[in-house]
Amino acid sequence: xxxxxxxxxxxxxxxxxxxxxxxxxxxxxxxxxxxxxxxxxxxxxxxxxxxxxxxxxxxxxxxxxxxxxxxxxxxxxxxxxxxxxxxxxxxxxxxxxxxxxxxxxxxxxxxxxxxxxxxxxxxxxxxxxxxxxxxxxxxxxxxxxxxxxxxxxxxxxxxxxxxxxxxxxxxxxxxxxxxxxxxxxxxxxxxxxxxxxxxxxxxxxxxxxxxxxxxxxxxxxxxxxxxxxxxxxxxxxxxxxxxxxxxxxxxxxxxxxxxxxxxxxxxxxxxxxxxxxxxxxxxxxxxxxxxxxxxxxxxxxxxxxxxxxxxxxxxxxxxxxxxxxxxxxxxxxxxx
Amino acid sequence: xxxxxxxxxxxxxxxxxxxxxxxxxxxxxxxxxxxxxxxxxxxxxxxxxxxxxxxxxxxxxxxxxxxxxxxxxxxxxxxxxxxxxxxxxxxxxxxxxxxxxxxxxxxxxxxxxxxxxxxxxxxxxxxxxxxxxxxxxxxxxxxxxxxxxxxxxxxxxxxxxxxxxxxxxxxxxxxxxxxxxxxxxxxxxxxxxxxxxxxxxxxxxxxxxxxxxxxxxxxxxxxxxxxxxxxxxxxxxxxxxxxxxxxxxxxxxxxxxxxxxxxxxxxxxxxxxxxxxxxxxxxxxxxxxxxxxxxxxxxxxxxxxxxxx
Numbered sequence: 163x164x165x166x167x168x169x170x171x172x173x174x175x176x177x178x179x180x181x182x183x184x185x186x187x188x189x190x191x192x193x194x195x196x197x198x199x200x201x202x203x204x205x206x207x208x209x210x211x212x213x214x215x216x217x218x219x220x221x222x223x224x225x226x227x228x229x230x231x232x233x234x235x236x237x238x239x240x241x242x243x244x245x246x247x248x249x250x251x252x253x254x255x256x257x258x259x260x261x262x263x264x265x266x267x268x269x270x271x272x273x274x275x276x277x278x279x280x281x282x283x284x285x286x287x288x289x290x291x292x293x294x295x296x297x298x299x300x301x302x303x304x305x306x307x308x309x310x311x312x313x314x315x316x317x318x319x320x321x322x323x324x325x326x327x328x329x330x331x332x333x334x335x336x337x338x339x340x341x342x343x344x345x346x347x348x349x350x351x352x353x354x355x356x357x358x359x360x361x362x363x364x365x366x367x368x369x370x371x372x373x374x375x376x377x378x379x380x381x382x383x384x385x386x387x388x389x390x391x392x393x394x395x396x397x398x399x400x401x402x403x404x405x406x407x408x409x410x411x412x413x414x415x416x417x418x419x420x421x422x423x424x425x426x427x428x429x430x431x432x433x434x435x436x437x438x439x440x441x442x443x444x445x446x447x448x449x450x451x452x453x454x455x456x457x458x459x460x461x462x463x464x465x466x467x468x469x470x471x472x473x474x475x476x477x478x479x480x481x482x483x484x485x486x487x488x489x490x491x492x493x494x495x496x497x498x
Numbered sequence: 499x500x501x502x503x504x505x506x507x508x509x510x511x512x513x514x515x516x517x518x519x520x521x522x523x524x525x526x527x528x529x530x531x532x533x534x535x536x537x538x539x540x541x542x543x544x545x546x547x548x549x550x551x552x553x554x555x556x557x558x559x560x561x562x563x564x565x566x567x568x569x570x571x572x573x574x575x576x577x578x579x580x581x582x583x584x585x586x587x588x589x590x591x592x593x594x595x596x597x598x599x600x601x602x603x604x605x606x607x608x609x610x611x612x613x614x615x616x617x618x619x620x621x622x623x624x625x626x627x628x629x630x631x632x633x634x635x636x637x638x639x640x641x642x643x644x645x646x647x648x649x650x651x652x653x654x655x656x657x658x659x660x661x662x663x664x665x666x667x668x669x670x671x672x673x674x675x676x677x678x679x680x681x682x683x684x685x686x687x688x689x690x691x692x693x694x695x696x697x698x699x700x701x702x703x704x705x706x707x708x709x710x711x712x713x714x715x716x717x718x719x720x721x722x723x724x725x726x727x728x729x730x731x732x733x734x735x736x737x738x739x740x741x742x743x744x745x746x747x748x749x750x751x752x753x754x755x756x757x758x759x760x761x762x763x764x765x766x767x768x769x770x771x772x773x774x775x776x777x778x779x780x781x782x783x784x785x786x787x788x789x790x791x792x793x794x795x796x797x798x799x800x801x802x803x804x805x806x807x
Contacts (some may be wrong), residue, residue: 177680336785337517337521337785338744338782341782344762347770348766376562427641436766451644460654462651466651469640469647469648475639476639476640477639480635483634
């Protein structure tokens with residue numbers, strides 16, 4: 163054997179890496195700034211005015227939701243009055259005693275006027291922020307967790323589990339989630355609260371997240387680092403949670419931001435239909451819009467102000483979602 | 499093609515069973531006795547309860563009741579409302595109106611949406627494009643009932659161009675405003691999809707080739723660009739339909755259109771659970787069928803889909 167393959171002793175002339183032009187190509191520039199998907203996305207986001215405007219507005223909304231009393235001292239529900247009864251109130255509002263307050267326009271201390279029940283419109287909007295935002299966040303987290311876990315198991319383990327989970331997704335997808343929520347909420351007539359309505363909305367909206375995550379997992383699971391982690395003996399679960407899932411999350415973040423806007427809309431729609439949160443306990447923009455519809459001709463502002471609050475909040479989340487999508491998805495950038 | 503149709507229809511069967519099963523389970527799992535709920539505050543005699551439980555098969559086990567419910571649906575018997583009206587009759591009376599409203603909405607949505615998307619896609623970055631993007635963003639962020647009220651207030655009450663609510667017999671002219679609102683929901687998505695798709699298609703070699711061999715814009719844009727850009731828009735029609743169903747419920751309620759959505763809207767307001775469940779079941783079945791129909795249409799448009807194993 164050795165006679166057939168003699169050890170090469172002849173000197174062979176190969177240029178040192180440094181000498182050739184290839185050195186510059188192969189070299190890893192350690193001093194260069196780090197780069198990965200998230201850092202690139204952040205650099206992209208930093209330069210967009212739409213990102214800063216929507217992010218600032220969302221922070222503001224969160225602040226309003228956490229500290230509503232910093233913005234208004236007027237209670238949203240107590241002290242509502244159809245007409246001015248006492249001299250003391252009449253003096254503070256600057257109107258004669260006996261004035262009808264129901265659907266009345268702005269008065270001192272009440273910048274946006276009064277609802278049909280004589281409650282302060284501005285205060286109800288401020289106090290309704292928390293409801294919308296909590297439902298939005300709970301639904302989004304619920305949908306993201308269900309979608310990610312189901313999608314990851316289906317995509318990574320494949321086989322019969324994949325078929326089963328995805329057919330289940332088809333079935334849930336076949337029921338428009340607002341209709342399902344209508345059925346659930348009309349069942350829970352006496353137990354309506356933020357958790358029930360969030361579950362009602364979220365329980366039927368996970369399939370789209372699961373589908374997106376699954377297709378992303380299918381792409382990621384054939385990459386080298388996944389094979390490497392299996393090769394060094396990591397269990398399938400460990401590989402899935404430590405390597406596959408984190409690298410498949412970008413599309414879920416995009417769909418979740420827009421989904422948050424969708425959840426806020428869904429809560430308002432359910433409240434509008436009359437199967438949302440009870441309006442004597444929870445302030446909800448949907449409830450207020452619903453209650454104001456009979457005053458559309460006489461006092462349109464009672465309907466328009468909460469509608470503006472709702473639409474602008476939804477707009478902020480959609481704008482954030484779009485900028486995040488553009489930053490995370492280079493393909494979306496091409497058609498911008 | 500025939501196998502593609504058969505396979506797609508077969509795939510619809512588990513979805514049908516699954517979705518009806520879920521709706522049924524939700525009703526079944528509701529806490530409290532439904533018979534007692536029918537009586538409201540009064541307490542019925544035990545014999546009365548037993549008789550009603552037997553009548554509605556409430557004394558049967560879960561699966562038996564599911565199959566009884568499924569049998570009723572398949573035989574076209576949708577039960578009665580709390581007030582004793584037949585849901586079949588209600589649907590027969592209201593369905594044609596909803597169909598007209600939905601058709602009008604889809605026509606408006608496609609005509610305006612595709613045209614606007616095409617123009618902004620061809621003139622990417624232009625004034626029209628930027629204005630359209632802004633308008634679609636605003637429309638997307640307005641929930642359907644806000645959109646409906648704004649339209650009703652501006653065009654119905656302030657300007658007086660349309661009747662704010664639909665009159666008897668629901669003539670086409672009265673349906674126009676609710677249809678525009680309903681179309682507005684999906685129109686924004688149609689515009690954006692068409693635009694993105696037109697931009698992507700325009701960069702293809704076959705488009706450059708078509709211009710290269712001397713074809714006019716008047717031929718390249720409709721035949722080569724638009725036709726190839728319609729596939730994503732068609733696929734999205736299926737998802738649009740779900741939005742359309744919910745949108746119709748709200749829009750019909752607000753404009754008082756005598757359609758299925760309005761019946762559902764009123765049933766929800768009355769808390770008439772049997773009617774809500776019957777109408778939702780029918781809507782879900784229609785949704786599943788429409789999805790299958792759109793998939794078949796998609797197979798016609800794009801031959802590649804048919805041959806995927």
